[in-house]
Amino acid sequence: MTDAPPLVLDIDGTLTRPEGGIDPRVFEPVRDWPAPVVLATGKAFPYPVALCTFIPIEERVIAENGGIAHVNDEVLVHGDRQRTTAAIEAFQDAGGDLGWGDVDLVNRWRETEVAIRLDADEELLREVAAEHGLEVVDTGYAFHLKQPDMSKGLMLERVAERMGYEPSAFVAIGDSENDVSTFERAGRSFAPANADERALAAADVVLEGAHADGTLDTLARLRAE
Numbered sequence: 001m002t003d004a005p006p007l008v009l010d011i012d013g014t015l016t017r018p019e020g021g022i023d024p025r026v027f028e029p030v031r032d033w034p035a036p037v038v039l040a041t042g043k044a045f046p047y048p049v050a051l052c053t054f055i056p057i058e059e060r061v062i063a064e065n066g067g068i069a070h071v072n073d074e075v076l077v078h079g080d081r082q083r084t085t086a087a088i089e090a091f092q093d094a095g096g097d098l099g100w101g102d103v104d105l106v107n108r109w110r111e112t113e114v115a116i117r118l119d120a121d122e123e124l125l126r127e128v129a130a131e132h133g134l135e136v137v138d139t140g141y142a143f144h145l146k147q148p149d150m151s152k153g154l155m156l157e158r159v160a161e162r163m164g165y166e167p168s169a170f171v172a173i174g175d176s177e178n179d180v181s182t183f184e185r186a187g188r189s190f191a192p193a194n195a196d197e198r199a200l201a202a203a204d205v206v207l208e209g210a211h212a213d214g215t216l217d218t219l220a221r222l223r224a225e
């Protein structure tokens with residue numbers, strides 16, 4: 001048996017059930033993983049921190065598609081939400097709606113980008129993004145309006161360095177286009193069967209199992225190597 005590799009795990013579509021919500025079966029293998037685990041997500045910063053706290057594992061997180069991270073008692077910031085402000089105002093002035101209601105918990109604690117519901121006016125959003133030099137990412141769970149030089153993978157480089165690893169030491173699991181940048185840097189990458197086209201094309205291995213089934217199977221196999 002070789003040493004288990006450090007993991008970089010996406011959350012939505014990877015640790016979740018098809019109908020949504022964390023699959024409770026992932027808690028034990030993630031908690032007992034013999035190497036460090038980094039959660040890398042599009043969710044706002046407090047969400048993966050809370051998930052780490054409740055699993056519980058050390059709070060090593062990449063949030064907001066690489067806009068912000070926490071590792072070893074340090075917060076790393078790459079993105080600047082101000083850069084999206086004018087674009088969001090233009091989107092709303094043209095009749096666009098972020099879609100989360102009056103109390104927008106999805107963006108309330110988001111520091112570096114903005115998430116928009118998938119039923120929003122995508123054409124308008126992409127038009128406004130292009131006008132402001134921003135990028136739209138579709139995770140399958142939300143659109144994210146972000147600066148183009150911000151990604152989970154770029155932040156993985158900084159996080160891995162703080163942890164004393166090369167990014168290539170990591171095994172990555174993820175399901176959507178926001179995981180491609182992670183796959184490009186990790187040594188090995190796995191996409192569950194539910195993954196979108198870009199993640200499927202970028203992954204070293206496409207799994208038979210979908211959602212957490214694929215992830216659980218991968219974790220079991222890696223432990224047995």
Ligand SMILES: O=C(O)COP(=O)(O)O
Binds near residue numbers: 140141
């Ligand atoms: O927040 C999203 O839109 C998706 O989150 P994920 O990166 O954990 O899949």
Ligand SMILES: [Mg+2]
Binds near residue numbers: 010139174
């Ligand atoms: Mg995902």
